[in-house]
Amino acid sequence: MSDLIYFEDVLIGQTHRFGHYKVTAEEIVEFAREFDPQPFHVDAEAAKQSMFGGLIASGWHTGAMFIRMINDHAIPGSATTGAIGFDGLKWLKPVRPGDVLSVESRVKEKVDAPSRHGTGIVKIESRVLNQQDDAVMTLTSLVLYRRRNP
Amino acid sequence: MKYFEDVQTGEADTLGSHVFTEAEIIAFAKKYDPQPFHTDPEAAKTTIFGGLIASGWHTCAIMMRMTADTIRRNHLATTGSPGVDSCRWLRPVRPGDTLTGRSVVLETWPSRTRPFGFVRSRIELLNQRGEIVLSLIGLSMYQRRERPA
Numbered sequence: 001m002s003d004l005i006y007f008e009d010v011l012i013g014q015t016h017r018f019g020h021y022k023v024t025a026e027e028i029v030e031f032a033r034e035f036d037p038q039p040f041h042v043d044a045e046a047a048k049q050s051m052f053g054g055l056i057a058s059g060w061h062t063g064a065m066f067i068r069m070i071n072d073h074a075i076p077g078s079a080t081t082g083a084i085g086f087d088g089l090k091w092l093k094p095v096r097p098g099d100v101l102s103v104e105s106r107v108k109e110k111v112d113a114p115s116r117h118g119t120g121i122v123k124i125e126s127r128v129l130n131q132q133d134d135a136v137m138t139l140t141s142l143v144l145y146r147r148r149n150p
Numbered sequence: 151m152k153y154f155e156d157v158q159t160g161e162a163d164t165l166g167s168h169v170f171t172e173a174e175i176i177a178f179a180k181k182y183d184p185q186p187f188h189t190d191p192e193a194a195k196t197t198i199f200g201g202l203i204a205s206g207w208h209t210c211a212i213m214m215r216m217t218a219d220t221i222r223r224n225h226l227a228t229t230g231s232p233g234v235d236s237c238r239w240l241r242p243v244r245p246g247d248t249l250t251g252r253s254v255v256l257e258t259w260p261s262r263t264r265p266f267g268f269v270r271s272r273i274e275l276l277n278q279r280g281e282i283v284l285s286l287i288g289l290s291m292y293q294r295r296e297r298p299a
Binding site: 031034035036037038040050051058059060063064065067068071075081082083084085086087088089090091117139 | 178181182183184185187197198205206207210211212214215218221229230231232233234235236237238239
């Protein structure tokens, strides 16, 4: 019928590397003014005086950029229908203007629970990397995949 | 200022409220999470959600805004967060929903090496029917009133 990847098709241990998201000062400040107006996210001058030594992205902005890369590269071709949440999110390093982010993801576990709306849960471990290949954020997403045979 | 030493396990707070409009749900999703059930009210009708719903990351961002406003209002000496233990999007957030937030401190412990302490809290956002839509357990760092000896 289609060559979408359904719950049954997902293999534990599968890894993918994708994404190329250029972080700008304008976008850091725009996101933070709306959602996280702390001085080190919205005010370049005040940020210099903070423990971060300069403007850094809100951790939730990094999360938003992560889900954008997932939308652009991982969701097409997959029979996913959203996620129920995530575990173990760590903000490991500051994200600064000029950084270029990408994602490395690995299928960790499939939860063989009773079907909810014909879906199954796949636990996917992702690392968001900067241009030095340093992990800036890691998390395990709980993604809903439709079942080929609900 | 409210420093690490002033934070007590079990203390609870409210986090204000936020009304989700259809326009802001679509604007966030077009930028960061363009799945049809977040961006297209018509297409959303045919999905398992039966209509437009906010991106879970948008709900988290609003939770952050409510927290940032609380930090400012209560003069909390916080200095960011190292992460979130768990986050669950328990129910869809739809246009017109009014969310309120509440938090409770689960645990506190000082950093051994740096002049701040860690606070683990549960934060919940509820809709206008009192249903929990977002539940998360997160960490925050607070500056210490006095530097460790």
